[in-house]
Amino acid sequence: MLQTTEFALLRRVAAEQAEGRAPSLVAAVVRGADVLWTGARGQVDGAAPTADTQYRIGSITKTFIAVLVMRLRDEGRLDLNDPLDKHVVGTPYGHLTIAQLLSHTGGMTSEAPGPWWERSVGTDWPALLDQVDETVLKHRAGARFHYSNIGYGTLGQLVAELRGTSWLDALNTEILAPLGMSRTTPMPEAPAARGWAVHPYADVLLPEPAPDTGAMAxxxxxxxxxxxxxxxxxxxxxxxxxxLHPDTVEEMRAPAVVDDAATWTSGYGLGFQVWRDSGRRLAGHSGSMPGFVAYAVVDPATTTGALTFANSTSGVGVTALGNDLLKLVDDYEPALPAEWRPLTEASPDLLALTGSWFWGPSPFVLRLMAGGWVELRPASGGGRGSRFRPTGAGEWIGLDGYYAGETLKLHHHTDGTVSHFDLATFVFTRTPYDPKAPIPGGLDDGGWRPGD
Structure with missing residues (x-):
């Protein structure tokens, strides 16, 4: 990156480490497949930490569990609307759906029963379940966002039962190995930072424990x-x-619930935290465990992201730091628009469908995209629109916007010429209220006419 950009990034990291009194801090900025910049302050075992130094990432772990669950969904092993007790029996919250557990909308308590689980050696699943009763339910299911660590402990058990192996084995086989993430582990492997608590009123340290948290892992x-x-x-x-299919990842990033209803700057999808910041839609997750804080955030529109890690229980604003690093990079060296390239193939039949269509009197535009995808948008640019992926001859499925999940189907006249599109009962025709198309409710026999 430019020297001015790198200095601005390092200055922000240095200020956070000094003001937050972090024993060590590592940060990185990424874009696409490239790590654009890394910076570090403080020391680990007498030397500056690097991009290969391990830190405990806390609740960022939840994003991996969510992906394992969504893989099971995509394989048809479960449905997100399934109640938990269809797959994991014996809990007092078996009526909650898999989707509610993923999005923290089941109304479950935030922490596991017993001693502070993050600093305690964990039990196995049967022992954890023995400590749980109906008091684990704090809110009506679906009523609100309420972050639940025990909910994700339960999802880990769900993965284990459906896979017939531990969630860690599933993680290694299904995610870490395929992505080449060999330095992501359940326990620290050198070089790794030690977790510390920093005294609030003196510059002294207290080591924090880092146990195996068992069923809450x-x-x-x-x-x-x-x-x-x-x-x-x-x-x-x-x-x-x-x-995982990119469409499923996009589904996980879609906000399922808003965390701060008054302003809607943060929410939660299916395993990912989501934010709105300066016109950007961001996704990722924060994490903390005794001795550590971490943050991972990315703008899917530009693939620019930031990572921050510190080995301190509190006092270090890794979330604000990550957001600031992202903004600095966007301001100093914004991502270039993707290079336009013509389609490598285009069916003449699909090309013939492009252009103007009308929903009643309202004009829409159909565009052809790569892979036979199409995009239907209001001609004015605002209002209901979606992208559609082909699912068969003359049929597409909506991927986003108002028509997500809806089927766009092409119809023909008896002579083979195009009649209309049907989209969730709406009829789109080449001319406004085409009298040759089956317009719901029929058309006045007098047709279009001047006003009085």
């Missing part, structure tokens, strides 16, 4: 590096390799 056990999580940010932005 899916909520925050993992350790990782800036290099490994750079690949994970690419995944969240849509470069998901063979692990």
């Amino acid at each position: 899916p909520a925050g056990q993992l350790w990782s590096t800036a290099n490994d999580l750079a690949r994970w940010l690419r995944f969240i932005a849509g470069d998901s390799g063979t692990v």
Whole structure:
């Protein structure tokens, strides 16, 4: 990057480490497949940490659990509307759906019963379940966002039961190995930072424990590096390799619930935190465990992202730091628009469908995209519109916007010429209220006429 950009980034990292009194801090900026910049302050074992130094990533672990669950969904092993007890029996919250657990909308308590689970050696699933009763339910299911660590401990058990193996084995086989994330592990592997608590009124340190949290591990056990999580940010932005279809990743990024209803700057999807900031739609997750704080965020529109790690229990604003790094890069060296290239193939039949269509008197424009996809948007640019992926001859499925999940179907006259599109019962024709098309409710026999 430009020297001015790199200095601005380092200055922000240095200020956070000094003012937050972090024993060490590592940050990175990524774009696409590239790590554009890394910076570090403080020391780990007498030396500056690097992009290969492990830090505990806390609740960023939840994003991996969510991907394992969505893989099961895409394989047809479960439905997001399934109640939990269809797959994991014996809980007092078996009526909650998989989607509610993923999005923290099940109304469950935030923490596991018993001692502070993040600083305690964990139990196995049966022992954890023995401590849980109906008091775990704090809100009506679906009523609100209420972050639940025990909900993600449960999802880890769901993965284990449906896979017939541990969630860690599933994680290694299905995600980490395919993505080449060899430095993401359940326990620290050198070089790794030690977790510290910094005294609030003196510059002295207290070591924090880093136990195996057992059945609660899916909520925050993992350790990782800036290099490994750079690949994970690419995944969240849509470069998901063979692990998950990009459409599913996009589904996970869609806000399922708003966290701050008054302003709607943050919310939660299906395993990813989502934010709105300065006109950008961001996705990722924050994380904390005793001795550590971490943050991973990416703008899927530009694939620019930021990573921040510190080995301090509190006092270090890694979330604000990550957002500032992202903004600095966007301001100093914004991502260039993707280079336009013509389609490598275009069916003449599909080309013939492009152009103006009308929903009643309202003009729309149909555009042809790569792979036989089409985009239908109001001619004015505002209002209902979506992209559609082909699912068969003359049929497409909506991917986003108002018509997400709806089928766009092409119809022909008996002579083979195009009649109309049907979209969720709406009829789109080549001319406004085409009398040759089956317009719902019929058309006045007098047709179009001047006003009085």
